[in-house]
Amino acid sequence: MTGITYLRGDATAPSGQGVKIIVHCCNDLGGWGKGFVLALSRRWSGPEAAYRRWHHGRADNDFGLGAVQFVQVEPYLWVANLVGQRGMRPGSKGVPVRYEALDEGLRRVAEKAAELGASVHMPRIGCGLAGGSWSRVEPLITERLVSRGTAVTVYDHGQGVFRK
Template sequence: MKTIQYIKGDATVPQTKGIKIIAHICNDIGGWGKGFVLAVSKRWEAPEKEYRNWHRFRSKNNFALGEIQIIQVEKYIYVANMIGQKGIKTGSNGVPVRYEAIEKCLETLSNEALSLNASIHMPRIGCGLAGGKWTEIEPIIERTLLNKNVEVFIYDFE
């Protein structure tokens, strides 16, 4: 089984050869404006545009917790918008992160990565504004991606 490779740097600038998918967590209310999505939008406009359209037309598509959207942004780079967060605020229902939704997203992402022969690049998903714990996310990555022999790179921004 592969292991997570940790890299210091920017996940929007993947540091490997070949086809790459940059994965990140989105909320289920159509909000895009804080956290890692700002770095994504700074490099490419398509992921935000596609996410907003996905949300806008949600009555006619699969926009929901646990679903993903893959957008090609360069010849060898894709972005995966993954809905793994319920709302945006911590409140009576706890933190926004939804581990079961992230697991479903990563399960789907593993199939996409295998079909594209791509590696996965991401920040510590679900652990920023979503309020999740890496000790919960890391085993999900192991079960969904590493067990299928998908290469995973986690970026810690300096």
């Protein structure tokens, strides 16, 4: 078993061969317009459109914290819209990220990755606008994905590098 591979680069252009899943953290309010989702929308319209339909129909589907929606954007590439944050701004209940929701979502991603034989690629999910701590997110990724033998690559984009 290997650990997480860290690269400086763009998570919307994942490296390597084979089937890949790009994972990112979404909010539970249906908002899509800041952070990593903008990079996704510049490359593909499908993930945003699917997320908005999913949220709009939430009374009749599984939309909610911990849920994941898989959107195929290219023949060997999927985007996982993982609902891992409550709201969009810090408030009286702390930062928006919900670690238990990330954990459940990563469990679902692990199942899909095993089904597809896919590697998993992501920015430091839950640690940007969601306000999370990488020291709490990284062990979830290790437990849910790396321990199952799934190759995981985390991308740091541009000058801003998150610290552990």
